[in-house]
Amino acid sequence: MPPPSEEFELLSAYLDNALTARQRQALEARLAASSELRDQLDELRAMCALLRATPALKPPRDFRLDPARYARRAWWSRLDILRLTGALGAAAAALLLALGILLASAPSAPSDSIALQATDISTPAMTARMFAPTPTTPVLAVAPLMATVAPLAADALEPFRATPEVAMEAAMLMATETAPGDASAAASEMPDMPEAALPPVARLLILLGALLLIISGVLFFIGTFRARL
Amino acid sequence: MSDPQAQSDDLTLVARARRGEVQAFNDLVLRYQSAMYNLAFRLLDDADLAADATQDAFIAAFQRLPQFRGSNFRAWLARIVTNACYDALRRRRRAPLSLEELSAERAEGNAQPALVSDSDESPEQLAMRRALSEAIQDCLNQLPLSFRTVAILSDVQGYSYDEIALALNLSLGTVKSRLSRARQKLRDCLRAVRELFPSAYHLLEQEDETP
Numbered sequence: 001m002p003p004p005s006e007e008f009e010l011l012s013a014y015l016d017n018a019l020t021a022r023q024r025q026a027l028e029a030r031l032a033a034s035s036e037l038r039d040q041l042d043e044l045r046a047m048c049a050l051l052r053a054t055p056a057l058k059p060p061r062d063f064r065l066d067p068a069r070y071a072r073r074a075w076w077s078r079l080d081i082l083r084l085t086g087a088l089g090a091a092a093a094a095l096l097l098a099l100g101i102l103l104a105s106a107p108s109a110p111s112d113s114i115a116l117q118a119t120d121i122s123t124p125a126m127t128a129r130m131f132a133p134t135p136t137t138p139v140l141a142v143a144p145l146m147a148t149v150a151p152l153a154a155d156a157l158e159p160f161r162a163t164p165e166v167a168m169e170a171a172m173l174m175a176t177e178t179a180p181g182d183a184s185a186a187a188s189e190m191p192d193m194p195e196a197a198l199p200p201v202a203r204l205l206i207l208l209g210a211l212l213l214i215i216s217g218v219l220f221f222i223g224t225f226r227a228r229l
Numbered sequence: 230m231s232d233p234q235a236q237s238d239d240l241t242l243v244a245r246a247r248r249g250e251v252q253a254f255n256d257l258v259l260r261y262q263s264a265m266y267n268l269a270f271r272l273l274d275d276a277d278l279a280a281d282a283t284q285d286a287f288i289a290a291f292q293r294l295p296q297f298r299g300s301n302f303r304a305w306l307a308r309i310v311t312n313a314c315y316d317a318l319r320r321r322r323r324a325p326l327s328l329e330e331l332s333a334e335r336a337e338g339n340a341q342p343a344l345v346s347d348s349d350e351s352p353e354q355l356a357m358r359r360a361l362s363e364a365i366q367d368c369l370n371q372l373p374l375s376f377r378t379v380a381i382l383s384d385v386q387g388y389s390y391d392e393i394a395l396a397l398n399l400s401l402g403t404v405k406s407r408l409s410r411a412r413q414k415l416r417d418c419l420r421a422v423r424e425l426f427p428s429a430y431h432l433l434e435q436e437d438e439t440p
Contacts, residue, residue, distance in 0.1 A: 005409075005410075005413070008409055008412070008413050009405065009406060009409035012405075012408060012409040012412050013405050013409070016383075016389075016390065016408075018390055018401075018405060043416065044412065044416065046423075047412070047415065047416050047419050047423075048384050048412070050365075050419065050422075050423075051365065051380070051384035051385050051415070051419075052384060052385065052387060054271075054361075054362060054365050054385045055344045055345070055358045055359070055361060055362040056263065056267055056344065056345040057266065057267055057270055057341060057342045057343070057344060057345065057362070058263075058342055058343045058344065058345050059262050059263055059266035059267075059280070059283070059342070060266075060276060060280050060342050061280060062262070063258050063262045063265075063266070063283055063284050063287050064255040064258045064259065064262075065251055065254060065255060065258065065287065065288065065291055066251075067251040067252060067255075070251050070254075070288075070291060071249065071251050
């Protein structure tokens, strides 16, 4: 015969059908032999029935959430849009970075080579052919972007304020291409131009690319993190 | 009690609510607000605290919905409600009521909220059930909090051992032994109730006979 509290635990678990087969058989044998134990079980059973019949209380108010207030979670749960934006942004960033690196490496340090180019008539024409289409397009495309980014990163963009000059030079280089005869004249003017006019475009592209990469990364991270939350 | 149909309906609603459908979540609220409010009230014995805890719990549940794993929404919700109640108790212990507030509460008759009642219930029956509700509450109040929680979930609300283990993050063995000790204490307290409410027991016996 187990001690009373153990006995009670057996009866309690027996009511909930939570005994092992062996425990149940042992208890049932003792129940059959002891009317006292049967009374205990009956009392416990009646008490549980009473508790189960505890009168239900009416909730004093409705606990539904106000959709107008909580609907904004819908935005959070549409995480795939965040992640998609992040991924597309990263792709665009990679493109910008690639373009920037290409621009930075292709001219083989133009500031140094300007003097050399001035001596060789064919070189400025060649560089012009190489760069005339590229600088104009990125500059045009990048200018509005820069306008939006400028307030955010005014300091960072300080070196790129020379963009109009870049455009000017690009136009001038185009002019050299259309009129190769003036190439030497144009080339002789070149040293007067601000130093390293092309690399800033490349640097701008790289900076924008890096910025976009960071933003995309953050978006993607938020998307992924929110999904796990 | 954890009927599989109800559980799968819950999971459908949970999936929709996770996609941001507040309406789907509100369907879950409608389904469970009565049970959860009753759980909170039986734990706290305070109508206002219980209402606040229930509301907090539903908001928290909505916000933590993406964390819900598993298949038993009711047990998960009970866990959040229980924790909200424990928080409320901790706050109350830190800022106990002043004597004036206490006497004001007493003057309000320490009011239990209205009972859910059938329209065909006689005033006498309603009064009897009301007294029973208060007597059971008095006995529950005498239990230590951890025993009270297990007793309410199991015997008042009909949760299985598995669900309680899930809701309270306890082992099955702990659920079994805590419930046994809670019942032992409740038995001694409710013996007096039994003498006070023989008709309640009588009522139950009649109900038992009619399936």
